[in-house]
Amino acid sequence: MIDNPTRPTDPAIGSTVLGYPRIGPRRELKRAVERYWAGRLSAEELAAAGRELRARTWTELAGSGLTSVPGNTFSLYDQVLDTAVMVDAVPPRFRALGLPPLDTYFAMARGRGDREGHEDVVPLEMTKWFDTNYHYIVPELGPGTAFAPAGEAAGDQDVKPVSEYREAAALGVETRPVLLGPVTFLLLSKPAPGAPAGFAPLDLLDPLLECYAEVLRRLAAAGAAWVQLDEPAFAADRTGAELAALRRAYERLAAAPDRPRLLVAGYFGDLGPALPVLADSAVEAIAVDLVAGPEAAREIPALPGLRRKTLVAGVVDGRNVWRADLPAAAATCASLLGSVGSLAVSTSCSLLHVPYDLDAETGPDPRLRERLAFARQKVAEVVLLGEALRAHDPAVTGRLAEAGEAVRRGRASARRDDRVRARIAALRPHHRRRAPYAERARAQDERLGLPPLATTTIGSFPQTDQVRRARGELRAGRLDEAGYTRRMRGEIERVIALQERLGLDVLVHGEPERSDMVQYFAERLEGFAATEHGWVQSYGSRCVRPPILHGDVARTGPMTVEWSAYAQSLTSRPVKGMLTGPVTILAWSFVRDDQPPAATADQVALALRDEVRDLEAAGIRIVQVDEPALRELLPLRAADRPGYLRWALDAFRLATAGAADATQIHTHMCYAEFGDVIAAIDGLDADVTTIEAARSRMAVLGDLRAAGFGRGVGPGVYDIHSPRVPSEDEVAEALAAAVRTVPAERLWVNPDCGLKTRGYEEVEPALRHMVAAARRARVAARG
Structure with a gap:
């Protein structure tokens, strides 16, 4: 792994996942939150339910064989909303309610106002998280937004990532706090009502970076060796100004004194022109999605900056439930070994998008079950790949080959309906066309x-x-x-x-x-x-x-x-x-x-x-x-x-x-x-x-x-x-x-x-x- 003379004992990333489900294997979080909304659970009891779910996740991942465990992936509602609260980007209409922090947080997500006479306040907008079915809360930012590290919604003394890092450390688990990257946060935000024409949230990059630098300093002081900053916005087309903002952001954060090592994660596709920007920066590691953006594997050898960094190869699909073709994934990883300073393996993105555990299911046909992997099974796939990359072990090689055979058997057993296929083959353009709208109307x-x-x-x-x-x-x-x-x-x-x-x-x-x-x-x-x-x-x-x-x-x-x-x-x-x-x-x-x-x-x-x-x-x-x-x-x-x-x-x-x-x-x-x-x-x-x-x-x-x-x-x-x-x-x-x-x-x-x-x-x-x-x-x- 790469050498950092200032922190020689920092753990390597090795094998990891970029995030994990947070609702609980039996939707425990859903039930706790809804009971709180209904007045049947206190804020203290909701906080306790969250601590229990976090502890279960951290200890499970730490015991799985992963060499780096993500932290701060828990949320009571949404990680983008959490980020807005972390940097104190709370719109004035919610501050004016004078509610406790937790209720202000939920008011931002759900609005406020009911038949009992509470003041009527509309919530923040909600929209889809890139090309997934997850919905995030859209922050509202204006020229007057003053960023500052703020305590989390439940009222902890420090910002949420620091509080949760310390919480995991108290359990004996070293975590890698995950934060939404500052540039993606701004690109996902919208101008607040009343913002002047021409204002864009990206105009606030420099003050936001100062806030992030302070959060990183606090994480380092708490003992965090690594912090993950997610920048999925750069899997989409971006302008020259937006790429310049990415460059400026990581020049500033990488130069911040007393910071942890930085892993910048891009996912949901190829980072494209953002990858050389990050490769030229002083961050220590970059995570790339080689499932949604396999073409990045061809681009990496041409980027000399990566020879001084850890590349986290996302070769296990974090968004679908099919088993990984582990021999193919291992071959992809092996092809990159000479082009980067060190190589780690991961899921392509957070496992937020897949169910918890295939072992909880009793229904699937055995032929289908053999094809499947949920979050816990994907963690095991990442661990196995990490073992294969660290050392040549015939037993590990055999397990990889067995996994590849299972994938091939599963695909061969997929249900085929020749009648349906014949209907598809017989389709012609007129089957997809109606009369003109005016006639229909x-x-x-x-x-x-x-x-x-x-x-x-x-x-x-x-x-x-x-x-x-x-x-x-x-x-x-x-x-x-x-x-x-x-x-x-x-x-x-x-x-x-x-x-x-x-x-x-x-x-x-x-x-x-x-x-x-x-x-x-x-x-x-x-x-x-x-x-x-x-x-x-x-x-x-x-x-x-x-x-x-x-x-x-x-x-x-x-x-x-x-x-x-x-x-x-x-x-x-x-x-x-x-x-x-x-x-x-x-x-x-x-x-x-x-x-x-x-x-x-x-x-x-x-x-x-x-x-x-x-x-x-x-x-x-x-x-x-x-x-x-x-x-x-x-x-x-x-x-x-x-x-x-x-x-x-x-x-x-x-x-x-x-x-x-x-x-x-x-x-x-x-x-x-x-x-x-x-x-x-x-x-x-x-x-x-x-x-x-x-x-x-x-x-x-x-x-x-x-x-x-x-x-x-x-x-x-x-x-x-x-x-x-x-x-x-x-x-x-x-x-x-x-x-x-x-x-x-x-x-x-x-x-x-x-x-x-x-x-x-x-x-x-x-x-x-x-x-x-x-x-x-x-x-x-x-x-």
């Missing part, structure tokens, strides 16, 4: 007769304890199918009656039968497998269990028709059929890696196409095919985007183009930077697009207008991820802004997203205010 207006500013919701309604209990009893065998159907029909009756009473124009059945919008379909399609405990954090306390898409996909029969048709039988108003689109099903699953994603997406799309036809035959006049993940999968490099968008749009149109002209196709998108995919939204050719817009203050409408978008659009008029109930005036103000951009006859009125995570005590008044505001706007539009 006329047919739909005649059939549906909806008013301008039609009101609807996105699909799901609150999942009550009774609904969840019924699903649990069905799984446990205490409730038969007939009894379950009766209970679900009872819930649908309640939801339809509520919507009619509130005055909504287009209704939904509420989706009580669905625990998750992807898992539900995966459980009814061949080629998928579900997990029992494969939970992954999506945002805050929200966790999902992504299904595993391991073979050819086929529909064996209708999946949603029974529920939608029953709902439609209860009302004369149109009820939307609710489907999840092919891109989102791929994005929110762990997808097979043995064929191109375009082929897999088309297989899913064919199954959905058949479902659309069955919904039409059952009398459903509107079908919503949600694609909230369209932007999520957009490649970080512009050069890679056209190919992705081609197959993504093709798959959506394949799923929907079989619908009749008079059938109105809706789609929904949320929590992303939509400006990047405006042309693609148009290319979906949906009749109506509902879209998250409340937290971003309707910013997407300007992008749509600039792009000449000419179909129906429903910008979300209130944020459902916050517990606050919007007033009628607030919704009316949002609608007034929307009407200035979109003609009333093409404008829909709806919440930002589905209502599953909210309670009826929030949903009913919010929808009542929304319908009343829509009626006001309708009158104003006429006059």
